[in-house]
Amino acid sequence: MNLEDEEHEEPIVKEKKRKKNKNDSNNHEKLIEEIMNTKIVESLIEKEFVSKVNDCCKALENEEFMVFLKMIKEDEKLKNKIFDHKGESFRNMVDFEETSLNFFLTELNDKHNYTKIKNNNFDLSFRQLKNQTTLRFEKSLDIPIVDLLSLIYEVEFYPKWFPFNSYSKCIKQPGKAKKVVYLINSIPVISDRDFFIYGFGVNRIKENNTIMLICRSINNDSVIFAEELRNKSNKKYIRGDIYIFGFEIKLVSDKKVHVKGLVNIDPKIEFIPQWLINKVSQKVFYFYYYFLVR
Numbered sequence: 001m002n003l004e005d006e007e008h009e010e011p012i013v014k015e016k017k018r019k020k021n022k023n024d025s026n027n028h029e030k031l032i033e034e035i036m037n038t039k040i041v042e043s044l045i046e047k048e049f050v051s052k053v054n055d056c057c058k059a060l061e062n063e064e065f066m067v068f069l070k071m072i073k074e075d076e077k078l079k080n081k082i083f084d085h086k087g088e089s090f091r092n093m094v095d096f097e098e099t100s101l102n103f104f105l106t107e108l109n110d111k112h113n114y115t116k117i118k119n120n121n122f123d124l125s126f127r128q129l130k131n132q133t134t135l136r137f138e139k140s141l142d143i144p145i146v147d148l149l150s151l152i153y154e155v156e157f158y159p160k161w162f163p164f165n166s167y168s169k170c171i172k173q174p175g176k177a178k179k180v181v182y183l184i185n186s187i188p189v190i191s192d193r194d195f196f197i198y199g200f201g202v203n204r205i206k207e208n209n210t211i212m213l214i215c216r217s218i219n220n221d222s223v224i225f226a227e228e229l230r231n232k233s234n235k236k237y238i239r240g241d242i243y244i245f246g247f248e249i250k251l252v253s254d255k256k257v258h259v260k261g262l263v264n265i266d267p268k269i270e271f272i273p274q275w276l277i278n279k280v281s282q283k284v285f286y287f288y289y290y291f292l293v294r
Contacts, residue, residue, distance in 0.1 A: 052078050063177045063203040069098060092223045093174070097200055100216045104246045107134065107262055132243065136262035145211070145249060145257050152213055152247070155181050166192070171228050177201030180218070180225055182232050185240070193267055194237035196229055197245075198222075205251065214246040241266040 052071070056078060059067040072079035083091045114125040114136065123138040141148070151161070158168035167184035174180070183195040199215035218225055219241070243264040250258040 049077070049081075053081060056082060063175075063201050064206070065097060065101065065200075065202045066204060066207065069094075089224070096198070096216075096222055096224050097214075100200075100214050100244065101202065101212070103216075104212070104214050104244050104262075107244055107264055108136075108246075108248060108260060111136075132264060132266050134262060134264040136260075138258075138260045140252070140256065140258045142256055144255050145251055148249065148257060148259075149211070149213075155179060158183070171232070172225065175200070177203075180228055181215075184237060187267075190267070192237050193240040194232075194234075195240050195242055196232050197242055198225065208250075210248055210250045212246060212248050214244065215242060216244055217242045238268050240268050 052075065056068060056071050059065075059071065072082060083094075113129075114127045114134075117124045117126060121139070125136055127134045127136075155168050155170045158165045162168075164185045164187050165183060166186045167182075169182050170179050171182050172180040178198070178200045181197050181199060183197065184192055185195070186192050196218050197215045198218050199213065202212040202214065204210045204212065217240075218229055220226075220229070222229075243266065245263040245265070247259055247261040250260075252258055
């Protein structure tokens with residue numbers, strides 16, 4: 001149709017065309033608007049996800065491990081993103097720490113079948129199940145939390161103040177509150193035992209005003225620090241197993257803490273006599289009394 005034909009069109013036809021063009025224009029505008037809105041939403045979602053990743057990494061950096069676990073359990077996409085970025089070794093480390101943490105909290109809250117050990121300074125008890133011995137204690141201490149953490153953190157000085165410890169060395173430090181440690185303990189009557197352990201801190205100050213310090217033996221089933229484990233494998237000592245060794249330290253004030261602790265250990269002795277349990281317990285908790293209470 002040429003211009004002359006268009007000029008002679010009936011008015012009703014012209015009106016229909018005008019409306020059609022207007023509708024087409026409106027549809028295009030709506031489509032553009034929908035596309036823009038979709039992009040805005042996608043952008044907001046992406047920004048929110050990036051914020052989640054940042055918060056997750058910040059929780060890790062601050063040793064807020066339980067916050068980190070909660071975040072990745074609530075968001076599978078976030079979990080996969082973090083693990084894919086940090087790699088398989090990091091995933092194995094998280095699995096090891098989570099298992100150790102859950103075991104520690106279970107043992108800490110399970111007070112069944114314990115026998116009280118007479119002690120004027122601590123709430124002290126033990127439990128014997130097959131070859132495993134668990135010692136637990138609880139005590140409020142008039143000591144700044146920094147002093148207590150320093151005693152535990154300075155691994156190389158353990159032989160100076162930990163009972164029966166004859167050698168202690170930090171093999172690796174994967175984080176500011178994480179250490180791989182090799183220990184040799186010389187207990188009377190029995191031959192020396194060595195231990196290869198991984199210890200880490202959990203910051204729960206924001207949640208319930210506590211800090212947890214947790215240690216656990218590394219072995220071939222742990223899938224972590226395999227090279228370091230091979231380097232420390234020898235037949236000179238009997239390798240003991242620390243199933244869990246940890247503290248929950250509650251900050252009461254600037255100069256007071258409440259400490260709950262336990263150690264669950266298999267020293268690789270077929271039968272542990274009661275007198276040896278008592279002697280080790282007295283020695284260990286004399287240390288806590290002498291250095292922390294006095």
